[in-house]
């Protein structure tokens with residue numbers, strides 16, 4: 001059923017245009033989508049990137065897996081269907097920020113090409129920067145930032161990505177960052193090289 005058949009009539013034309021908000025904020029909104037295993041470095045790099053962008057006058061919002069799952073998506077688990085719904089809602093939320101002129105930095109494992117493609121199609125390919133935050137499973141497991149890998153190995157967490165649930169490396173991403181080979185500062189520099197030209201306001 002389409003929206004009209006469901007008696008839903010979204011209003012777009014009476015709302016201030018995204019471009020007017022981007023002009024106000026002096027930036028181009030984008031969704032910076034960080035995908036990768038737990039412990040690969042998504043949250044760490046998102047925080048550093050946000051600080052760097054803030055210093056340069058850009059307005060951003062980090063959307064992070066655990067925060068979203070603690071709030072708006074607290075009714076979802078880790079089955080394939082729930083992972084899909086989790087990302088669908090996050091993509092819709094990102095789109096709201098996008099239309100408000102705000103840059104989002106998204107930290108989600110988002111484990112399959114199918115899931116990332118769905119996010120890309122909701123957000124729009126021109127506004128979606130897909131960045132693979134990559135460290136080998138062994139490195140992520142050694143870091144074990146939240147102690148989740150040892151729990152998963154002990155069988156205390158079902159469907160844990162990389163252990164009992166698959167992670168597909170992106171088939172096509174805008175950038176791959178090997179966090180096992182680079183320092184945090186080097187990784188942030190790589191991010192800035194991609195992101196800054198994409199978010200700077202084009203005049204005229």
Ligand code: ADP
Pocket residue numbers: 036037038039040041042043044045107133143145178179180182183184185187
């Ligand atoms: P994720 O959000 O992907 O689950 P985290 O950012 O929580 O991962 O954890 C990544 C860990 O790896 C942190 O302890 C961080 O200090 C460490 N680390 C080492 N090198 C890097 C790097 N180049 N980029 C990001 N994190 C790194």
